[in-house]
Amino acid sequence: MKIVFTTSGENLDAPLDPRFGRARGFLLYDTETGQYEIVDNEQNLNAAQGAGIQAAETVSRLGAGALITGHCGPKAFRALMAGGIQIYNTDVATIAAALEEFQAGRLMSANAADVEGHWA
């Protein structure tokens, strides 16, 4: 399975970005191979509206089955659910730590958006 992490960094030691729609970028991790790649989210940083929705489109296009991030607003949540993408919220500091939590089964899949959207 492929997992998307929100981050401003370039590798597994990078910090987990607590925001989803306005995260600087994404790290796409493949649990089968242990390989990863970085995907830009620059276009969304300054979007007036719909940043979360567009970010959800990106995650869906990447073929990810799960998203691990800090917070995700209601519209992005709806879009991710429609795409069959599992959402996991955590406040650990780095991607590596979040991955460890996930693989140890300590992250719970979210079933509600945990922050109000900027335009909600």
Add this chain to the structure above:
Amino acid sequence: MDISANLSIAIASGKGGTGKTTVALNLARVYDAPVQLLDCDVEEPNDHLFLKGGFGPEEAVGIPVPEIDPAKCRGCGECSRFCQYHAIAAIGTPPLVFAELCHGCGGCAKVCQNGAIREVDRRVGVVRTLKDGDISLIQGCLDVGVAMAPPLIRAVQSKRNGSLLTILDAPPGTSCPVVATLRRADRAILVTEPTPFGLHDLTLAVETVRALGIPFGVVINRAGIGDDRVLDFCAESGIPILAVIPEDRRIAEVCSRGELIVESLPEYRGVFRDLLEKILTPGALEPV
């Protein structure tokens, strides 16, 4: 008053609370013929609080939002790529519509090659009217939780009778709702306070009206508080000061009671009559 009587005059300010609504209402009241007051501050309409009489029946205003027929949709994603407001997410087939972000432009239905999109009405607010003497108030009121002011402002303006003088009470700020209001204005009055914050917001409002090419002038409200920087700025930029309303406790009291200055404090009638005359006289405003 021997002046062109069918103009539309927008009363605007860079931020709220500068006395914009006060100026709009008192200006309408000193005009001695039928006049329309359009309350375009649809997120917080309050002009009716200063007028007598009740509203007539209200009219619901909606915008057309897309509804996708899953049987016809092929999941091509064209609609989503077209929508600049990101109201359609190309996730799955059919894509997901976020009606609350849709501006009702109709574009997605046009780009869909499969005829899968039909438009359904989504209510955004109401337009209501009230008559108090010579003033006909036309007011837009956005539904709670709706962030789609421009279409409602356009609906308010479409009710205007073009043969009468029209005063537009604009929303505060300089974003889309203000531009939607100013677009149909022949002239504008920018209301400001003579403080550093007032100057900052005035500068932004000046940029907006200049970009739209609308002749305008400034009214200084609560003169006496603050400093001379607004005056200096207007002098340097060649912007006419159309009226100066002094800081006066009695004005604040009159407004807090929901009364009009020109009725409760007749000594101020002259200020508003002069202002009206200036704004309606051709050539009195900054050439743009």
